[in-house]
Amino acid sequence: MRYSYYPGCSLEATAKPYDVSVRSVCQALDLELDEVKDWNCCGATSYISIRELTAFAISSRNLALAEKMGNDLVTACPACYTVLNKTNIYMREKEDIRKTVSEALAVANLKYDGTVKVRHLLDIIVNDIGLEKINPKIKQRLDGLKIAPYYGCQISRPHGTFDDPEFPMTMDNLFSSLGAEVVNFPLKAKCCGGMLMTTDPENGLSLIKNLLSCAQDNGAELIVTACPLCEINLEAYQKKVNRKFKTDFFIPAIYFTQLLGVALGLPKEKLAIGKELVSSEKVLDRFYGGKR
């Protein structure tokens, strides 16, 4: 199976381990990823806060580039996913947006006919490949590992394309089929604060604290996310949370592709495991010959 790949800006920087593990896992699952050549930033939640149509236009440049490649466009970043998806829907359904954006694209010798399907990698893995086909490739079951899959917002909101906007289950089902114990985690789709962690850290920290205590109080040893911003917010600010709220959180947060890669028997380096700020060693070493 072949897909066009849109990494997004985070995956080239703080979320580099996500990109590394995405590529390794896709290779192990026989998914071919062709990176969209010379893609630009999707604009995230910021560009549209300043300019609307321009935001749709720069996002459409990516869709136009992907359309030439012919396959579904896959990204692992929920923010990119939502922005590209929203742009795609409006380019198909809203005549006024399509008209102006098409004119703008034409200035750069590009055109977009609205034929690209925007997908999240989690959707591809669970629904295009499917658990039955993944299971025979599993080298290392995750028995006994207690995890809290954390979805955050934009993977299922607002569009709810492949999972429930209120109570998503895709990662729960994936990892419990691999033997992991998914703990009760009612806040799994609550917001981590996103950019607020940077622009308003005091309030950002309290949102993070709620998520961390919900995961830890329910017995999770590991948080698994499908979002670069959620991942960095959840792991990088634990010390600050501890200082502010007199707590003692030390709970690693990794990308879902990293954990899936563990189950596929991939070596740590190929999954960029060890690049966390809160070490996952204690939790994951049992799968690499270490003691529990």
Add this chain to the structure above:
Amino acid sequence: MIKTSEKLQETFLEDIYSIPDGEKLKNCIQCGTCSASCPTSHLMDYTPRQVISAFRAGMLDRVLKSNTVWMCASCYYCTVRCPSGIKLTDIMYELKRLGIKYDLYPPQNASPVMAKIFVDTLNRFGRSAEVVLLSLFFLRTKPFKILNFVPMGWKLFQKGRIAVFSKTIEGKDDLIKIIKYIEKKGVA
């Protein structure tokens, strides 16, 4: 209580109704599902429900000058739960844009600064360069706080998670042409 000047109020109305599905705002029943679902409504000067209420009362400028819309983290809970199908997150975006356009945003709030720097960075590189973005952000908002981020930045750097050099995309000229075209049309 000072009301938003009638002309400005009319402009706001037109602008909000012009965004995709913006007219659904008329269907608001003031049930408060949006405020109850919002992870940051307790931090807002006006809750999401009150935003619509203020809008109807012609007092939108007060909302724009408050921290309200800039506390929206784009989680889309209000949008998926609204019984009237109002895309409130998109309306929050439109209110952010109106605030910037009419210079009615809260000067002490860091979020509009971040959004502007994000746009500048994207226009410059074609991508969002985290290092440039955060450096400019702290320089412009709280230069002394930058020190608080040094330990974390250093750890991330050691883990290979900081892209020190910002790449500029090859098609940057094309990207600028696209942006300029829309701006020239005056519909940005």
